[in-house]
Amino acid sequence: MPKITLYIATSLDGYIADANGGVAWLPQPDGGDYGYAEFYESVDALAMGRRTYDQIIGFGEWPYPGKPAYVFTGNPPAAGPPGVHFVRTDPASFAATVAARYSGAVWLVGGANLSEQFRREGLIDEYRVFVMPIILGRGIPLFDGAAPPTALRLVAAQTYGNGIVELRYHPAAAA
Secondary structure: OOOEEEEEEEEOOOEEEOOOOOOOOOOOOOOOOOOHHHHHHHEEEEEEEHHHHHHHHHOOOOOOOOOOEEEEOOOOOOOOOOOEEEEOOOHHHHHHOOHHHOOOEEEEEEOHHHHHHHHHOOOOOEEEEEEEOOOOOOOEEOOOOOOOOOOEEEEEEEEOOOOOEEEEEEEHHHO
């Protein structure tokens, strides 16, 4: 089974997007990639929700060429970029069948709804959360808190000069 990794940025107050679903508040790269290139090299496939996919498509050129991407949706578009697969399945079935085809990481890109479903099912093996030095006050929360708590074990923390903090957690049960 591959490792399913949630690799995501959040504001200090826990939002992954502003109240309108936008991410313009995220800082632009300042020359460093915060370990992204190394992480991306370890990724065999990506999983995301439809709203996340639509937002990424809206940015222009598909940023994940050559990597299979699975978009969870009940309303797939007529077509997508090469390698994009639209799936109508639940996270547990995805992990048991599709994700099991890969030996490297499956990057759970987002968004909040899909991430919460994976968390609820105990399917996230690693949480890599980048806390941005901004308070949005409102927006789309990283997790909605509807499921029971998930105990985590901190495995690494990295601070960057611009105030970004990367936190890496594994589920405590996997200790």
